[in-house]
Amino acid sequence: MVEDTTAPQIEEYLRASDQAFATWSQTPAAERADVLDVVADALDAAGETLIPVAMRETNLPEARLTGELKRTTFQLRLFGQVLREGTWYDARIDHADADWPMGAPRPDLRRTHIPLGPILVFSASNFPFAFSVAGGDTASALAGGNSVIVKAHSGHLELSALTGEVINKALAEAGAPEGLFHVVFGTEAGKSALLDSRVKGSGFTGSIPGGRALFDLANSRPEPIPFYGELGSNNPVFVTQQAAKLRGESIASEFIGSFTMGAGQFCTKPGTLFIPRNSGMREALATAALPQGAKLLNSRIQSGYVEVLEALSGHAATEVLVQGSDPLADPPSPTLLVTSIEDLLADPNALQAECFGPTAMVVEYDDEAQLVAAASTFEGQLTATLQAEESDDVAQLVRVVASKAGRVLWNQWPTGVSVTYAQQHGGPYPATTAAGSTSVGTAAIARFVRPVAFQNFPQHLLPAELQDANPLSNPRLVDGRPVS
Amino acid sequence: MVEDTTAPQIEEYLRASDQAFATWSQTPAAERADVLDVVADALDAAGETLIPVAMRETNLPEARLTGELKRTTFQLRLFGQVLREGTWYDARIDHADADWPMGAPRPDLRRTHIPLGPILVFSASNFPFAFSVAGGDTASALAGGNSVIVKAHSGHLELSALTGEVINKALAEAGAPEGLFHVVFGTEAGKSALLDSRVKGSGFTGSIPGGRALFDLANSRPEPIPFYGELGSNNPVFVTQQAAKLRGESIASEFIGSFTMGAGQFCTKPGTLFIPRNSGMREALATAALPQGAKLLNSRIQSGYVEVLEALSGHAATEVLVQGSDPLADPPSPTLLVTSIEDLLADPNALQAECFGPTAMVVEYDDEAQLVAAASTFEGQLTATLQAEESDDVAQLVRVVASKAGRVLWNQWPTGVSVTYAQQHGGPYPATTAAGSTSVGTAAIARFVRPVAFQNFPQHLLPAELQDANPLSNPRLVDGRPVS
Numbered sequence: 024m025v026e027d028t029t030a031p032q033i034e035e036y037l038r039a040s041d042q043a044f045a046t047w048s049q050t051p052a053a054e055r056a057d058v059l060d061v062v063a064d065a066l067d068a069a070g071e072t073l074i075p076v077a078m079r080e081t082n083l084p085e086a087r088l089t090g091e092l093k094r095t096t097f098q099l100r101l102f103g104q105v106l107r108e109g110t111w112y113d114a115r116i117d118h119a120d121a122d123w124p125m126g127a128p129r130p131d132l133r134r135t136h137i138p139l140g141p142i143l144v145f146s147a148s149n150f151p152f153a154f155s156v157a158g159g160d161t162a163s164a165l166a167g168g169n170s171v172i173v174k175a176h177s178g179h180l181e182l183s184a185l186t187g188e189v190i191n192k193a194l195a196e197a198g199a200p201e202g203l204f205h206v207v208f209g210t211e212a213g214k215s216a217l218l219d220s221r222v223k224g225s226g227f228t229g230s231i232p233g234g235r236a237l238f239d240l241a242n243s244r245p246e247p248i249p250f251y252g253e254l255g256s257n258n259p260v261f262v263t264q265q266a267a268k269l270r271g272e273s274i275a276s277e278f279i280g281s282f283t284m285g286a287g288q289f290c291t292k293p294g295t296l297f298i299p300r301n302s303g304m305r306e307a308l309a310t311a312a313l314p315q316g317a318k319l320l321n322s323r324i325q326s327g328y329v330e331v332l333e334a335l336s337g338h339a340a341t342e343v344l345v346q347g348s349d350p351l352a353d354p355p356s357p358t359l360l361v362t363s364i365e366d367l368l369a370d371p372n373a374l375q376a377e378c379f380g381p382t383a384m385v386v387e388y389d390d391e392a393q394l395v396a397a398a399s400t401f402e403g404q405l406t407a408t409l410q411a412e413e414s415d416d417v418a419q420l421v422r423v424v425a426s427k428a429g430r431v432l433w434n435q436w437p438t439g440v441s442v443t444y445a446q447q448h449g450g451p452y453p454a455t456t457a458a459g460s461t462s463v464g465t466a467a468i469a470r471f472v473r474p475v476a477f478q479n480f481p482q483h484l485l486p487a488e489l490q491d492a493n494p495l496s497n498p499r500l501v502d503g504r505p506v507s
Numbered sequence: 508m509v510e511d512t513t514a515p516q517i518e519e520y521l522r523a524s525d526q527a528f529a530t531w532s533q534t535p536a537a538e539r540a541d542v543l544d545v546v547a548d549a550l551d552a553a554g555e556t557l558i559p560v561a562m563r564e565t566n567l568p569e570a571r572l573t574g575e576l577k578r579t580t581f582q583l584r585l586f587g588q589v590l591r592e593g594t595w596y597d598a599r600i601d602h603a604d605a606d607w608p609m610g611a612p613r614p615d616l617r618r619t620h621i622p623l624g625p626i627l628v629f630s631a632s633n634f635p636f637a638f639s640v641a642g643g644d645t646a647s648a649l650a651g652g653n654s655v656i657v658k659a660h661s662g663h664l665e666l667s668a669l670t671g672e673v674i675n676k677a678l679a680e681a682g683a684p685e686g687l688f689h690v691v692f693g694t695e696a697g698k699s700a701l702l703d704s705r706v707k708g709s710g711f712t713g714s715i716p717g718g719r720a721l722f723d724l725a726n727s728r729p730e731p732i733p734f735y736g737e738l739g740s741n742n743p744v745f746v747t748q749q750a751a752k753l754r755g756e757s758i759a760s761e762f763i764g765s766f767t768m769g770a771g772q773f774c775t776k777p778g779t780l781f782i783p784r785n786s787g788m789r790e791a792l793a794t795a796a797l798p799q800g801a802k803l804l805n806s807r808i809q810s811g812y813v814e815v816l817e818a819l820s821g822h823a824a825t826e827v828l829v830q831g832s833d834p835l836a837d838p839p840s841p842t843l844l845v846t847s848i849e850d851l852l853a854d855p856n857a858l859q860a861e862c863f864g865p866t867a868m869v870v871e872y873d874d875e876a877q878l879v880a881a882a883s884t885f886e887g888q889l890t891a892t893l894q895a896e897e898s899d900d901v902a903q904l905v906r907v908v909a910s911k912a913g914r915v916l917w918n919q920w921p922t923g924v925s926v927t928y929a930q931q932h933g934g935p936y937p938a939t940t941a942a943g944s945t946s947v948g949t950a951a952i953a954r955f956v957r958p959v960a961f962q963n964f965p966q967h968l969l970p971a972e973l974q975d976a977n978p979l980s981n982p983r984l985v986d987g988r989p990v991s
Contacts, residue, residue: 093610115929126577134929432962445599445618447960476931478916507989
């Protein structure tokens, strides 16, 4: 039993977090990288303690959690590598130029990025490691030089507390400032921290209503702060006529694998599959073997899932294409619904609702031009996927889905978000509250830093990444030209 | 007399803007650059028409407006150069890697930036060219591939209409899509456009209350949009003991030149000057020749100025250090007030209020340690300035002011914001509503684009900047390493 954090405790944590920030923000990036490595090692070493607790609290299987922990510690080390390599500074140096054609001399200007302050992270239910206490928001905020307070998700409180202990022990061993990292518990604790003037930014992964409420709260402050919320996504998949003809059966089986992976509890779960009518794909899907049902993360997710599934399957325009024996039971067996593109276009809001769990919607179309029309009706998405052939004329469809989504896939599946330099896990609202950012990949560090320019400064008072001698050997934009 | 834009006109503009976006966003960046050049040439050519109207509407002198127009067209061309050069894409290519140490193979991922959609620009009163219809927000939004609707400032309506005509004629000549650019008039026109779902982002330069109201409106939408507001700033200047001793008189006279420049109507006007007590600087300031008063931009600014000046000079802790003969008249002669650092720390909110016009506050201190304490009390700032010597021990002061401001200056003055690659014109709230962005300099384009990643895409469907052949020769991050 983990108790809610009390108001006096939160006050003490905020004070400590603010104080730790003063030291951590001035710690050289390479030293911060070393600290992240120590934390990653400690988490790897604690796997045998943490994973059984995660299994018990989240119903997720051991293999999945083992892989997720590996991904989580890889992510911490990758941000360390980012810190050592230095592109994240986006360091820019303009030398003074008396003949600058603006009409006035250009002063010596040098721009880098500095951390924001204490960052409040609202962790997710569905990735108890990778998007939770030691997850991407924490890793990128710490990397950027911020202190971090994580509001634990109610779905895995004990794991959150244990993970926090592992992190804090490692931070202490690595010589990080005391108070750099805290975990708090309870809805009120999260809200009161979000409203505290010492908190300078926030990350969130969760539902649309929950995320929107916190976004509104962050913006209601006398001093509003950036709120990076990842909320909801349907992740539509568009199958062209040719692709259906050439590989309809394998697309069908891969789709089933993707939407039922992790019991459908991924923000990138493909929720809608557009297939050509009379292509044989409907039959392939209807007769495919669905996997067994698996217990969902917790009882709140289970009841929410049943509610949305009942609404979707009760909609006049849908029918069940295939489902297991116990679609509404606990655990629920998977369900595939089917509708027509005409019906989808007639009621997009209802039929494009995200269903968090092992349900997806198949949409039959006649003409590929309809796909462009349907894609246009979607709200902002984390991902959109084309299953198509290279000779297909899909340039317009690609443009439309790119205008809706943060990541567009070609003949792959959106579940499984790789942590890389070029990853983009974001998208227009309601996929996120900040489409200009990503919560996965090395660019995620940009959320928790801001630019500052130094004008006419003496070398010894400049941050190292802006000094002429370039002691960190980091890539820079010098007088408008990249120098690496 | 320029009439308010009617609701049916706004509807028509939004429809046209949305449609033009579809074409413009797909226009190659180099072609957009050519269009920006044509617009710049047309504005340069129209100077003889525009400048007299600007003089009449804003009370600004010809030389200033001529320089400002030059800066404005330079800025348009600089964004053209940015488009041709390509760093703005922040293009990243991760090749597929079966051995990616995350624990799962890395897919081929390629990330670039795409425009947002129609952008609504609220223009400023004090720069009728550089932060108005053809200003930095318009230039950066158009450069990024967005259509633009400018809400004209009430202070220069006729100039706004004329500038809009020049731009639209040039756009048509250059072959830009019809409807790419509009100017609208009236508060209601601006608000209704901000709430329209077709508008996907907004820029603003103006007051704290006005900007906050629009920021709140943008966030109240069912689909919130990024609102880049530049609001208010005091721009404190800290003079060390040594600097006062060595160059007190010249600092005093430069300060007077800076805070009275443009009749004190710059967002970067230095509003507070910290000087050592008994250093002779007080006397130098008190006996300095103040410039003549100059008419402020308009009657609303004049009455607002008088109100704030009366509040500041009526404050029990302030006295007049020096002022011209008609401090409250129209035009107002400049005023320098003085207070002590103890009084400032006792009532920072009142004594750090921005006074838009030719007034500034001198603050006397005894000990340089007090400067750190005083700097800590400031809200977010566009700039902060040190007048100091290289042997001064000011590292801590630099850290504190950098944590408060977007730009930190050393022995120069904040007025006069150069348009460059490394410029940062922004800062924590209330200096701006988005401290992670800049409204001046080439990085300003980042406000109106967002990242999108393409996974496993065939070459011919990728944007040019992400293709293996790199047909645009733009710099990229390839497998985590900069390649230029």
